Amino acid sequence: MAYTKHWANQEKLSKEEKAKLEKDGLDILDDIPYYARNGFDSIPKEEWSFFKWAGLYLQKPKEDGYFMMRVNIPSGVMTNEQLKTLAGIAKDYGRDVLDITTRQAVQFHWLQIEQIPDIFDRLEKVGLSSVGACGDIMRTIVGNPLAGIDPNELLDTREIVNDVYHYFQRNRDFSNLPRKYKISISANVDNAQNAEINCLSFVPAVKVIDGKEVSGFHVYVGGGLAAKPHLAKPLNVFVRPEQVKDVTIAVTTIFRDYGYREKRTRARLKFLMADWGPEKFTEKLSEYIELPEKGEERLTGWNAGYFYGVHEQKQEGLRYVGVNVPVGRLHTEELYELVRISDQYGNGEVRTSNSQNIVIPNIPEDQVEAMLNEKLFEHLLPEPKSFMGYAVSCTGIEYCNLALVETKERMKNVADHLDEALSLEVPIRLHMVGCPNACGQRQIADIGLQGIKMKNKDKKMVEAFEIYVGGTLSESAQFNEKLKGKIEAGQLDGVLVQFLQVFKQEKYRGETFHSYYQRVGLPHLQETLDEILANNVAVN
């Protein structure tokens, strides 16, 4: 169905918008075979940004011609064949590494243009795609990693997610959105989807209609992180499962047609929502689709997408096992082991979570022990320690053009060190990022570590970190707050150990870091950090 780009004649448009009017982002898919035959030098520089629509970004330094590829994994559900294909791509082209992202997608690095057609072929054969994983388009759909097996889910969302995903894949009616567009569809009652930080989220809800309780969804719109984070706002509507696609089409059409295109920095849906507010947005939505008013929400808490350990499924006699993937990075041999193990003990499926970890579903109860005795789980732990189990990191300076510091390996080392030095009965969600952007979702962490560069007392340029505390998406959802003071990277372990020792001493039994932060307040945490920094442990 064609549509009119009513903004085409708008007097003021960003240069990116003008370029998108000249060429649709998806057109790059037609050009890639030519570039693959003729090499990286045949790609005009002005074409580089269009590769995003194919799920490809140039790594740093861009001129070297290595790509990062992001592959959509809607709701994080992968078949055995798909995982095997991803392992093969990592082995043959990706220097043996695959990263799980904070949106359940996966990423490869070090790809060259000549390799892309073969990678596309391999992905297509198993029903996977990188198209739309980046760019001004609907990104991969975040969902419940336990969809269909979750004893607590309100309903099985797999079919809904697939339906929406396939409708929007390569759909030229929606390939020119004002900016990136992130949605989540989940009926997990623990908000595993991080509903408040998506542009559009469907969360579990019920409503009595004609005397009968109907399971469906409430709708949140306008969330996002980045430099100006904003929590999504609930609309006053109830959506039946069979209406999710139509509501997604309606909200996406509103974003496409009313989203801001004059200034790219204000193009995300959150800016439109901030201006309109949920009432106006609900009213506008009613012009596209008739929906009843809200029912009763069924979110009961927030698990941040963590599913560690062995748990009963809704299917009798079957278990799912959640294991930790340290900072989301898997190597080829681990991937192939996952392929074998998930096939041998389960039905071959493996699922990713937005906490950068994995779930292996459908293990018969009597097979669980044998499976967990496999050597792989000495590294991918089902019961990880308080820090490594909850450590999240962005890509960092290794591949990212914007990062100021190294993050992946450092986050692992810091978490390892903290686990050796401290034992806590509650997890601490540590997120490390290499710049002020939000790939590592620093804003929702218990403790966020944001990288900077500074000159130390010897006038040497060193990597350092600022600390943010108190982020959560639980009932009192809020982004974390910055503490004054900078910590040289080499001293980060020591400062964090001392900071968290104070937490350990002062916390009540079972008290989470966020509850502690709320109880003692930011000034107390600042005093604690000041004291540690004043003792010359860190560069202040």
Add this chain to the structure above:
Amino acid sequence: MALYRFNAVLDEEKSVHIVVSAEAESEAFHLAEKEIERSFLKMPEIHEIMLLEKKLSTKGGFVLQEI
């Protein structure tokens, strides 16, 4: 070429923001210090200088908020 945003703490805990364009981080630090030097009649001591953010384009800028 990229844009780099700095914060520096000078004498008496005076905090200043500096934005420079440079080819690399080391050059950006050097240029930021030079910008501080030329901005004060009496040369201040730089107690801290921190690179907080970079942007790949030299067109555009940063909003300098309270740090």
